[in-house]
Amino acid sequence: xxxxxxxxxxxxxxxxxxxxxxxxxxxxxxxxxxxxxxxxxxxxxxxxxxxxxxxxxxxxxxxxxxxxxxxxxxxxxxxxxxxxxxxxxxxxxxxxxxxxxxxxxxxxxxxxxxxxxxxxxxxxxxxxxxxxxxxxxxxxxxxxxxxxxxxxxxxxxxxxxxxxxxxxxxxxxxxxxxxxxxxxxxxxxxxxxxxxxxxxxxxxxxxxxxxxxxxxxxxxxxxxxxxxxxxxxxxxxxxxxxxxxxxxxxxxxxxxxxxxxxxxxxxxxx
Amino acid sequence: xxxxxxxxxxxxxxxxxxxxxxxxxxxxxxxxxxxxxxxxxxxxxxxxxxxxxxxxxxxxxxxxxxxxxxxxxxxxxxxxxxxxxxxxxxxxxxxxxxxxxxxxxxxxxxxxxxxxxxxxxxxxxxxxxxxxxxxxxxxxxxxxxxxxxxxxxxxxxxxxxxxxxxxxxxxxxxxxxxxxxxxxxxxxxxxxxxxxxxxxxxxxxxxxxxxxxxxxxxxxxxxxxxxxxxxxxxxxxxxxxxxxxxxxxxx
Ligand SMILES: Nc1ncnc2c1ncn2[C@@H]1O[C@H](COP(=O)(O)OP(=O)(O)OP(=O)(O)O)[C@@H](O)[C@H]1O
Ligand SMILES: [Mg+2]
Numbered sequence: 001x002x003x004x005x006x007x008x009x010x011x012x013x014x015x016x017x018x019x020x021x022x023x024x025x026x027x028x029x030x031x032x033x034x035x036x037x038x039x040x041x042x043x044x045x046x047x048x049x050x051x052x053x054x055x056x057x058x059x060x061x062x063x064x065x066x067x068x069x070x071x072x073x074x075x076x077x078x079x080x081x082x083x084x085x086x087x088x089x090x091x092x093x094x095x096x097x098x099x100x101x102x103x104x105x106x107x108x109x110x111x112x113x114x115x116x117x118x119x120x121x122x123x124x125x126x127x128x129x130x131x132x133x134x135x136x137x138x139x140x141x142x143x144x145x146x147x148x149x150x151x152x153x154x155x156x157x158x159x160x161x162x163x164x165x166x167x168x169x170x171x172x173x174x175x176x177x178x179x180x181x182x183x184x185x186x187x188x189x190x191x192x193x194x195x196x197x198x199x200x201x202x203x204x205x206x207x208x209x210x211x212x213x214x215x216x217x218x219x220x221x222x223x224x225x226x227x228x229x230x231x232x233x234x235x236x237x238x239x240x241x242x243x244x245x246x247x248x249x250x251x252x253x254x255x256x257x258x259x260x261x262x263x264x265x266x267x268x269x270x
Numbered sequence: 271x272x273x274x275x276x277x278x279x280x281x282x283x284x285x286x287x288x289x290x291x292x293x294x295x296x297x298x299x300x301x302x303x304x305x306x307x308x309x310x311x312x313x314x315x316x317x318x319x320x321x322x323x324x325x326x327x328x329x330x331x332x333x334x335x336x337x338x339x340x341x342x343x344x345x346x347x348x349x350x351x352x353x354x355x356x357x358x359x360x361x362x363x364x365x366x367x368x369x370x371x372x373x374x375x376x377x378x379x380x381x382x383x384x385x386x387x388x389x390x391x392x393x394x395x396x397x398x399x400x401x402x403x404x405x406x407x408x409x410x411x412x413x414x415x416x417x418x419x420x421x422x423x424x425x426x427x428x429x430x431x432x433x434x435x436x437x438x439x440x441x442x443x444x445x446x447x448x449x450x451x452x453x454x455x456x457x458x459x460x461x462x463x464x465x466x467x468x469x470x471x472x473x474x475x476x477x478x479x480x481x482x483x484x485x486x487x488x489x490x491x492x493x494x495x496x497x498x499x500x501x502x503x504x505x506x507x508x509x510x511x512x513x514x515x516x517x518x519x520x521x
């Protein structure tokens with residue numbers, strides 16, 4: 001265990017809460033709209049972009065956003081039309097992005113490899129700084145505002161995109177808005193959680209909450225709370241045992257999910 | 271839909287083809303269909319004839335690849351979303367995952383979301399209309415149930431209520447009775463006929479069971495292999511040779 005100054009701990013805790021809220025809120029929509037594999041590709045693209053940024057000395061954050069949104073723009077239409085082999089393309093894209101990211105990291109300067117590069121892969125509690133916190137605050141507020149503003153539309157699309165369209169909603173802008181927000185969210189959370197496992201923070205919290213409710217309002221309300229818990233517990237684990245942050249979050253939230261499944265009222269009789 | 275254009279036909283299809291993505295042969299071909307406001311039509315035809323394709327071409331969920339589709343005198347290609355705000359659609363065999371986190375009442379109200387429009391939330395009127403629809407199909411007892419926990423017939427009733435909740439000007443029903451018991455299907459059929467009479471609701475219903483064609487239906491469209499092969503008064507179509515031909519009944 002390392003002793004850290006109060007300032008850094010505060011930054012990490014606030015960052016974790018914000019990343020937890022942003023990821024799990026986005027996750028609720030991603031999972032319900034069956035876009036998990038696309039999101040998965042996008043988070044690995046963000047990782048690749050960030051790694052390239054590191055090598056080329058370009059701001060890794062903007063490269064991450066650029067990469068993940070490029071992937072969304074490329075794969076989004078395929079997934080949207082449920083074109084044949086979208087699964088295959090997603091699988092290929094995911095491994096491509098991961099390999100690119102790893103290759104880029106190989107070219108990273110030696111010193112960078114130790115800390116920053118590892119941070120991009122596995123996340124780091126030391127990765128966050130004040131400007132990250134500011135960015136995350138803006139992003140989280142933006143997500144909340146948009147979700148409230150378009151809650152009708154997003155709910156209808158989550159139920160069934162086809163029926164939402166039949167009720168007179170033009171669903172395409174919302175689909176791409178969600179992908180866009182996902183790209184920014186994974187990119188901003190990358191430093192803390194790491195590119196390899198940021199997706200655990202998107203999928204797991206909402207899946208845990210879904211075990212307990214059929215009411216979408218409650219799910220949207222409690223997923224971010226669950227996201228915060230997962231994030232903070234992950235950081236605590238990482239703190240205590242010196243695990244990578246991403247792994248700690250993934251392990252904690254998976255165990256949490258397992259317990260939720262066991263105790264889920266949805267699986268009880270009588 | 272602020273400026274209502276004058277139109278002779280509320281639904282007008284001229285020389286319409288619809289080809290599914292990745293297919294070569296049109297699923298419906300050279301369809302010409304003119305429907306006046308307040309008409310009640312039934313669409314019949316064997317499995318795979320193109321009935322569902324026809325309904326979804328009318329409301330624009332499927333993009334037609336040739337010809338013209340005008341609803342309320344406007345081109346569906348250009349005004350799809352705004353037209354669909356006034357068109358109720360009950361899809362065929364709709365199913366949802368058993369874990370779907372929505373309650374029945376949410377799903378019914380959602381029918382109005384397009385109509386309510388962006389940046390607005392549901393008003394008292396919206397809840398009232400949803401309630402009326404619920405009363406009409408008599409599913410008061412289901413409102414608080416998760417949508418994924420209904421029987422096939424119950425879900426079908428909910429989808430009818432959802433379509434009616436928006437108080438549509440056109441109602442498209444794709445085999446709305448397929449999972450209903452005989453009593454429920456007679457009741458819903460009667461309610462739809464009632465709405466047709468009371469609101470002059472233009473109604474298009476795909477139906478397999480010819481004896482359950484509602485009495486108010488005065489016109490039948492028979493589709494076979496993507497083409498309209500008969501279109502006329504009920505008795506005329508039912509007694510024509512085309513029916514036997516389409517269903518390949520010998521003798
Ligand atoms: N998504 C699709 N992609 C490609 N072809 C399709 C698709 N959906 C339907 N088809 C084809 O289009 C034709 C018409 O299908 P449609 O669903 O309109 O038939 P239908 O008359 O509604 O049949 P049913 O009575 O079984 O409901 C069929 O030959 C079918 O194989
Ligand atoms: Mg059909």
